Amino acid sequence: MNSRNHALRLLPLTLTVAVLPSALAAQPVQTIPATPPPARRPNVVVIFTDDQPQRALGATDPYFHTPHLDQLAREGVSFENSFVTTAVCAVSRASLLTGQHMARHGINSFERPLSTEQMRGTYAGRLRAAGYRTAFLGKFAIGHPRAADRQLCLPADQFDLWYGFIQGVSYSQLVDGQKRYVTTVMEEKAIGFLREQPRDRPFLLILALPEPHGQVGPWNMSDPDFNLDLPAVPAPPPRSMTQPAASLPPPIRASRNFTPGQQNDAKHQQYMATVRSYIARADLSVGRIRAALRELNLDDNTVVVFTSDNGSMWGAHGLNGKWNMYEESIRVPLIVHDPRLPAAARGRRAHMALNIDLAPSLLTLAGEPVPPAMQGMDLGPILRDARAPGRSEWYYxxxxxxxxxxxxxxxxxxxxxxxxxxxxxxxxxxxxxxxxxxxxxxxxxxxxxxxxxxxxxxxxxxxxxxxxxxxxx
The missing domain is CATH 3.30.1120.10 (Arylsulfatase, C-terminal domain)
Known part of the structure; x- marks a missing residue:
């Protein structure tokens, strides 16, 4: 890979005001309007989970414990109809970064990485070139070469701070000889990044949480810092879990994700209890990052975005996983909190938003041009005004x-x-x-x-x- 470019720092502009001598203080003085200083470019925090459908928020479904995300939604804008254009983690993450459909960015396998040129064209690459200090922490998941060059798929040199992984992240990480829960380590590094942030430079922090994908049993066995005693609440199984529709097409019935015979209420309760714990753990990360922003007086100029790479079936239609185009698979949370927006702009939006909208929206928020190659739309007008027009249809x-x-x-x-x-x-x-x-x-x-x-x-x-x-x- 090419070595990283040194990001240009913008020089702070200082407005100098002359003080009149006292002898002239009584004389009439012509007022010359000063040129207003340029608006500060916002900092950006993007947090996304792995396989979290739109319903998995306490504000949507009280089964889930997400107080920090619920607060983020109350204080920001929550999209009720947010979707991914491909419900496959590697593809969707490439679409989040590039603002492009799979047909354009070309990531149609787990093995193929984004090229260096493609990475520089992402919103992260463009913000870094524009002077932003950037960090990526968590599951990158785009590209997984099977040979000795497997690390080439990880664009560590494209960020100022990198703590990223390929596919198959283990929740248990060995740090200084001790087993640590990976999300706890990511939080510590992210907060350290914020503490070291120069005040004259904006930043982009991307936190790709592994939860709730790939449940591996007692999640807190390597996370002694986190103890959340969630009450035992039954999870209503989807009506279609054990009795999928007779019209379910043969390709779906023949897929390895079709497992109605392996699903029953007891297994569903056990599985969903684990999922619920993981989502609560991810919610805690959102709370800790926002608390750090407040402590460091960064919150008043930091846009916080929360979403997921795709949803998950959780037994609906007798299916597990994602991949297909059913609502549980493609519909994801999307919450945007921009502290610069007036309180009247807060609330829910019924507009259809897509994962490919994130890149052009963030570039526009930062005052950067959106390249023609990006296919998503800028959500800024919808964030500012619930009456703004949106899209009427989209392609999966x-x-x-x-x-x-x-x-x-x-x-x-x-x-x-x-x-x-x-x-x-x-x-x-x-x-x-x-x-x-x-x-x-x-x-x-x-x-x-x-x-x-x-x-x-x-x-x-x-x-x-x-x-x-x-x-x-």
Whole structure:
């Protein structure tokens, strides 16, 4: 890899005011308006979790314990309809950074990394080139070469502070001969980064938390600093967990994520209790980072963003994992707290936001130009005004080959509008299709594609899908 570029520091501008001698104090003086100093560029903190669906917030579902995220939502803007354009961690994380669909950034496998040129074109790379001090901590997950050059996929030289990992992060890390919980270590390093921050330079801190992905048993066995006694609350299983819809397409039924026979209420309760603990631990990280910002008097000029790389099925439709285009897989939290916005701008937004919107939105917040290669939209107008227009439809793609054990996760594409969802499965002949009315059927239990009464709508959705598919390249 090329060596890192030295970020340019902006020189602070000082406005000098002349003091009039006392002998002239009584004389009329012509007032010359001073040029106002440029607005301070905001600091940015981006925190995202791994496999957290939109419902996994206390403000949305009281089963979950997320007081710090709930407070962030109350004090900021919460998007109720935020989605990922590909529900695969490596692909979605590349889209978060680049502001691009998979068809454009090209990360369609776990092995392929972003090039140095691509990294410099991300919002992180562009902010660093514009003078921001940058840090990345946590699961990077883009690229996982299997040879001796596996570290080449980690862009450590593209950040001022790097504590990143490839795929498969272990929650237990060996630090100075002691086993430490990885999130605790990440928090300490992130807060250290904030304490060392020069006051004349803005910063970008990205914290990629491993929770709640890959539950590995008693999560607190290596985290003695964290003890949260959550009350035992039953988790209502999805109605479709053990009785998935008869219309579920054959590619989904044949995938390794389709496991209704392995799921029952007892297993679901055990699994969700662990998930709930991990999400509570991630929530604590948000609280600790915000507390550090307040302690260091950085909070009044720091934008905090919280989201997730994708959702998770958690038994819905008899499925685990993500990958598919069902709501549990693609719908994620998105909370933006910008302390510079008036209190009247706080609240919820029904607009459809996408992971590819993060990059152009952050560049615009920082006063940087958005490159034409980015495909997301700037969410700034929606943050400032709930009446601002948003998108009416968007394109989903999953083109990652996963032929593992003879039960691949089917590749699919689709179109989602505010009311309708169209899905097609690429590896079947003829192509399997699904069409859902999300208003009448939010659980996506009734596939309307085979219904002749919906043939005109199906044809229209195919046409609109094809246009968005072409534009995504």
């Amino acid at each position: 793609e999953h083109d990652v080959h996963t032929a593992s054990g003879g039960r691949p996760l089917p590749r699919c594409e689709g179109l989602r509008t505010e009311r309708w969802k169209y899905i097609c499965y690429k590896d079947t002949a003829p192509v399997e299709e699904e069409l859902f009315d999300l208003t009448a059927d939010p659980g996506e239990q009734t596939n309307l594609a085979p219904d002749p009464r919906h043939a005109p709508l199906l044809a229209e959705m195919r046409q609109r899908f094809a246009a968005l598919r072409a534009a995504a390249k």
